[in-house]
Amino acid sequence: METAGLSEGRITPTLYVDGDACPVKDEVYRVAERHDLDVVVVANRFMVTPRGGRVRLQLVPEGPDVADDWIAEAIRPHDVAITADIPLAARCLAKGAAAIGTTGRPFTSASIGSALASRELMSHLREIGEITGGPKSFRPADRSRFLQELEHAIQRAKRSLGTSA
Template sequence: MTDHPKPIAIYVDADACPVKPEIYRVAERHRLKVFVVANSFMAVPREPWIERVIVSDGFDAADNWIAERVSRGSIVVTSDIPLADRCIKAGADVIGSTGKPFTEASIGMALATRDMMEDLRAMGAASGGPKPFSPKDRSAFLQALDLAIQRLKRAGFG
């Protein structure tokens, strides 16, 4: 009897994700399942390894769907820091769309910074959002995704 490695799956918090085409290309190359999770219809390529998941428009419905299903061997792509925290606690690898990995070591500071910026915005002391997405961000994302996949394959995931 042979043990088949647990397959690697990629979960995409899709509503504001600028790197979906890159995810599809990398997943196809590695033959990985991709779950594209959003609370409204979103066009995705018609491929058997890509699954579109439309959740209710309830608060955090997409986040909850993802967080309830991930475990070690899952890769989550999100810029949502609270979702990243939940997924890290479940054992998943988490990557922001700019290629920044969220880890157990970095998530606490990311949460604190997010909360501080929310407070500053509420007081009117800070405005604007994240800087525009750049080609450098896209390249960093591709590198981080490939590293996460290679690390999981070395750890015995398929």
């Protein structure tokens, strides 16, 4: 398993994207290019990614949590995970990495416990038929909030590595 982030002899944050159904991949590519960062898109099916540059598609076998397991194994304290999966975000935080939801919601050590509990409660309510709808639709405000939070996470990661922000 390759862990990106070593570029031209300097350590930089790597952005790991939980690629299946991620609505902000293009935004991640643009921000990563501006900051000269590696991006690893992890998915269990082929998807188009930018040619050249520092974006790589990591294909994993199909199966529950296979992509999540790959990201959780590869991620390092200075990296950033982009995922809507709350348990994966918790695993990334436990390794000292940053985690951002696709709507721009930052997962933090202070908020992850309640996010996991809410997820469990909503899952239970769906199982017993109390809730039949899915998540809210993705809105332009979510994209804007995501871009802002990704920028903040990258700046924090660069500062923690002692590289220029």
